[in-house]
Every structure is written in C-alpha cells, then in structure tokens.
C-alpha cells in the first residue's frame with residue numbers, strides 16, 4: 001500500500017467518523033459504526049454498520065457521507081454501503097435472555113388510556129418497516145387491544161404439540177395476546193401473582209422464532225403487577241408513554257422510578273396527544289400547553305423519543321385493525337412513528353455503549 005493511500009484512508013476515516021448520527025446522538029467513530037475504509041487510486045469504498053434497523057435512512061446516510069467525502073480533493077469516486085446488525089443487549093443481571101429473542105422492549109405508562117397500546121403497535125410496526133424481525137406481546141391483561149388493532153380479532157393461536165403456541169401473524173409481525181385466550185368482555189379478576197405467571201407463561205410458550213425485537217405492551221400503571229413483570233421478564237429497555245396531563249400530574253415519573261428500581265434502562269419517553277389536530281381544518285394546537293414532555297425529559301435526563309398529536313386518524317386506523325405505520329407510512333404521523341422506532345432502537349445501542357446514560361436522573365426519595 002502506498003503511503004498516499006494510507007494517508008487518504010485515514011483522512012477519509014477521520015472525515016466520515018466525525019459525522020454525528022442524528023439517531024444515536026454520537027459520531028460514527030464513537031459508535032464504532034465505521035467498519036471499513038478502503039482507498040485505491042483515489043477510489044474509495046466505505047462500509048458503515050448501524051446497530052439499529054435503518055430502512056430508508058441507510059440510503060440517506062450513505063448519500064450524505066458520499067457528499068461529505070467529495071470535499072476531499074484527491075477523491076475520484078466513492079461508494080458508501082450502510083448495513084444494520086442488531087445485537088442482543090444486556091438484561092437485568094439475574095435473568096437469562098429468552099433464546100432467539102435479541103431484545104425485549106417494554107412499553108409502559110403511568111396510568112391507563114394514554115395511548116400505550118397504540119404506541120406499542122406502531123413502534124413494533126415501525127421497527128419491522130425498517131427491516132427488523134419483530135414480535136408483539138400484548139400483556140395488557142386489563143384491556144388487551146392488540147388483536148383488534150392488528151386486525152387479528154378473529155384469530156387464535158394454535159398449539160399442534162399442546163406445549164407451545166404458534167402466534168397469529170399480521171403485517172409480518174408475530175402477535176401474541178392474552179386477549180386471544182380469555183374473553184375480553186369479562187373483567188379480569190386475577191390477582192397480581194396470577195397475572196404475572198400467565199404473562200410469563202405466554203412469553204415463554206410462544207414460538208417466537210428469531211426476533212430482533214419483541215415489543216411488550218405492558219398493563220397500564222406502576223403497581224405490583226407491573227413491577228413484578230419488569231423483574232421477571234428479561235428486558236433490554238423500556239419506553240414510557242405519557243400525555244401532557246400525565247406529565248403535569250407526575251404519573252409518568254412513577255414509570256421512570258419503577259424501571260430504575262428494577263435496573264431496566266429507560267430508552268425514553270413518548271408524549272402522546274401532545275397537540276390536537278382539528279379534523280375539519282387540520283389546525284394543530286397545544287391544548288394542554290407546550291413542551292411538557294421535553295421539560296420532563298430534560299429534568300430526568302431521559303430522551304424525548306417522540307411527540308405525537310391527538311389525531312382522529314390515529315384512532316380510526318388503530319381501531320380499524322391497520323395502525324398508521326401500515327395504513328399511511330408516508331404521512332407525517334406515519335413518519336413520526338417510524339422515527340420513534342429508529343430512535344428507540346438507537347437508544348438501545350447507546351445504552352449498550354454508555355450504560356449510565358439510560359438511567360433516569362431521579363432520586364429514590366422522589367415519589
């Protein structure tokens with residue numbers, strides 16, 4: 001290799017390595033994503049490997065890096081190849097990961113009705129949209145809504161061997177729900193330990209196959225059931241869904257505290273129904289005040305993963321069995337959900353690189 005080539009390679013590596021990835025919030029160098037840089041006679045080939053599913057962003061990133069590289073006077077041609085490799089991230093240290101499932105992401109809320117299930121469905125679909133193998137476990141025992149939302153209300157799991165269950169599939173996702181097995185019209189009268197046991201069994205007896213991510217729609221709230229579940233399920237990270245009122249009433253903070261207690265990294269917060277979009281004129285308004293989610297995220301040192309509007313289409317599409325990411329992936333809201341998925345997966349990567357960054361800055365004395 002000529003010394004010129006070595007100099008060119010290190011110049012190119014330095015230039016591209018300094019690129020700040022918007023999802024990771026880190027440079028490619030710091031994230032360890034710049035895998036190969038080869039230069040021969042002024043022609044360069046670069047390999048970038050992201051730790052999260054990137055979908056179209058892979059092409060956008062490649063184009064951006066190629067554009068930056070063209071500032072180098074010696075460069076004749078460049079080809080940047082961006083790929084994704086999703087690693088298994090660590091789980092609470094007393095638990096064993098479930099074979100075949102690389103990462104379990106739980107979606108939780110401080111209280112009911114904040115849009116946790118809708119967010120979980122669109123997050124799972126967003127990850128799949130970007131190319132990941134994804135499963136969705138509806139653990140919302142008090143109101144299992146994933147069968148309806150995923151258009152699987154008339155489906156049931158099958159169990160040819162009477163020991164394991166084959167989950168129904170929708171939009172490329174394996175979906176398992178307590179709602180497939182119990183009558184959703186009947187109020188659940190199970191006590192905490194029964195709930196946890198049933199859900200752990202559901203998780204362990206489903207044939208998930210190889211999954212990059214299993215998204216778990218948790219029961220709403222932060223009581224004993226949720227706490228035990230967070231201790232029993234080997235979780236890589238948690239997403240907390242809130243509304244502006246939830247933030248004002250500090251319900252969301254209970255969620256942060258619960259995951260801190262069980263040493264599960266909080267990947268971030270989603271502020272749902274943060275604005276209202278008028279179905280007549282499309283006007284978007286902060287009816288509950290602006291910036292609550294951002295302020296809370298800053299205060300507790302967690303990421304604000306998304307701010308989603310209160311929009312009738314989100315409800316209609318979810319209730320109609322076709323959540324926004326599949327109904328309208330190119331719409332503003334569809335793109336916001338896909339962005340949420342990328343951001344969440346990227347936070348897992350960062351949590352692996354900088355473990356302390358994923359723990360909320362909340363004192364245990366706080367209630």
Ligand SMILES: Nc1ncnc2c1ncn2[C@@H]1O[C@H](COP(=O)(O)OP(=O)(O)OP(=O)(O)O)[C@@H](O)[C@H]1O
Pocket residue numbers: 109111112113114115116117118119140143145220272273308309310311312313314315316318319
């Ligand atoms: N951003 C939104 N815009 C409009 N409607 C929404 C939005 N998010 C959720 N909804 C609707 O609000 C209702 C409650 O949402 P969802 O079931 O997701 O909440 P949840 O927090 O999971 O509730 P639960 O605690 O009862 O399980 C649903 O009808 C859903 O379609």
